[in-house]
Amino acid sequence: MNLALTELRRRPSRFTVATIVLTFLSLLLLLLGGLLDGLYLGSTGAIRAQDADAIVYSETARDSFLRSRLTSDVRDAVEGVDGVDMVGGLGFTLLGAVVPGERELADVAIVGYELAPDGVPDPPPAGHAWADSTLQDAGVSIGDTLLLGPAATPIVVDAWVDDTNYLQQSGLWVTLDTWRAVQNANRPDAFVVEGVVQVLVVRGDGDLRSTIDTATGTTSTLTREEAVNALPGVEQQRSTFNAIIFSTLAVVLAVVGLFFSLLTLERIGLYGVLKAIGASTRRLFGGVVVQAVVVAVIAFVIGGSLAALVDRALSGDVPLQLTIGRYAFTFAALVVAAVLGSAISLRRVTRIDPASAIGSAT
């Protein structure tokens, strides 16, 4: 162990190129993961926040919030189902908003709701909204009146809420009546009359999915997690980015394996001598693993710092979101790949015969 660390300290140049390559790879892993997280979190916040045991759509909507339309008759039927405790309407409208004093419009998702989701207070007064804190980047302040859509419907921002965005647009949480007023003023083709909502948020016990759909005959009910995954692109983005991330990890493994097997090859004579004077295979291999982990950790620290700089440099339109969880995952994945990669040298270290030290060590 000491020998491995001493070599790292005294001959750092030997490990420089491997560190640079791993730094690039850790930067890549963080950027890829950050994009995946940014796309996921920015699209699903409003649904993840729901304190719901089931979300009910109209059967014809194919689990799309914007295409779903439920009348008060359906709501009555859902409320009458055994096990249903609370039912609340929910509706979304995606619009541009004029922010006072700003030239650029802000993208907003107006969310009409009845049952307060986690982290969102009970509905505000009519014409007022709780706004997602990401709107601060668009220049919005508490007390501002935003003008929504072509009809310039005014909405006053009362307070901030966090992580409640929908399809990359900042959430504005309003009463159902305010939502209907905004929707009807700006989207006459998607007019909603009194009592109509897009979906129903249900709290209760038991197998709500099948009992609700059986009772109504015209609905499709999902759990909250299923509703999140049913959002456009969420599953596809996750599978595509994860495939790229895990392929990149395979490259990390190959690079570490390649580098340390070459290094081991170079040290065969030295290892022969060390074995001859009593060093165990375990101790020698442990040294290789320690070096691989140290190189990976240094690469991660530099790569992580670079990722934070890239995050600052990229425009706000790029949905990059570097979370603590992503840093932790990347760190763990890099260390595991480094350990596994260095294990490729194990066979060679094991096969070294101490007798070879006689006359061959350099």
Place this chain on the structure above:
Amino acid sequence: MSPAGALCHSDGVFLALNEMRRAKVRFGLLAGAVGLLVFLILFQQALLSGLVNQFIGALKNQSADVLVYNSQARKNLEGSIILPDQQAAIETVDGVAVSAPLGEGTFTVIAGDEEQDAVVFGYRLGGPGEPTTLIEGRLPEVPGEAVASSRNAEDGFDIGDTVELVPNLGGVATTFQVVGLAEEINYSVSPVLFVDFADYEAARRGVNPDATDVLPSVIAVRVADGAVAEQVAGAISEAVDGTEALTRQQAVDGSPGVASVRQSFSVILLLFYLVVPLVTGLFFLIVTFQKAGALTLLRAIGSPAGTLVRSLLIQVVIVVLAGAALATVLFWLTARGGAGGLGITVEPKPVIATTLAVLVLSLLTSLAAARRVLRIDPIAATTGAGVQV
């Protein structure tokens, strides 16, 4: 090796191949790493192109020179509506030859006996906004007919197929017969139907019987002969309050997500392009250090430095080409698997271009190893020294 003992020029190949044969795992691991990296580059390039084409194909391949959005929509077709007075004002702007409504919406349809999502574009038949990449059949001539995206022909959108838009409670179903197929007209990675605007209106009312009005998403404009689309777009934006007119290309480039997807992928691809030559350069640099003694000896017995460098470069070429071959196979398998319905296809041009770029970059980074070889002093063979660090 030449009979005289020293290596001649042709022995560079012999030396390179012989060494690779004897260290299959080492070179195999490198070729595998390069292969995976090149595969990731190819896949992401295709993904970017597939994403962009399948997200905005319908905008790119329609006939309007200029599309007029509501300025509140931020170039988002889904979020745009044009009010009747805006439409009337657009018609009067200089340079506008023809203007017509263009509506867009995503609907649940039954096609091929299955419920699917489909995006419907409603345009005035014969007017601007019609698909321009018809490859089979004809354009719609009367209401009830549609041109579908050729990519989805096998999913129930082929010529002669009937597609039914599923209505919501209280609404009336709208049906279309597919009379033509156009390529690269997908939108939001969904099947697309280009239909008469009246059919689009009926479809909207079918899913929302409470709709008070169905307004066009944008106005499609054909500019007058001799007029420049960009100038006409500028004139419309200036003359008609609350609108943002864009040329077709501006509409494509400005579509939500397109610019940010391009920017994100550019950064990632740049990093991948840097990593491949770095890995290759690192490998050959280390190998050169390890072979220092043998290389010095070869130089001492008369082998020209050029031959040793050539041997090194031949190995770089073989490793990169083997990696590229592996990458192409992986890419082909991924494309065959469907790759998330993005229609990724293996095309020779990007594969060859990527391979050449990676090869050139790898050869450049391997010059560090070549430089070490050139710096070998044959006299060092008598002292036991190898490559100078």
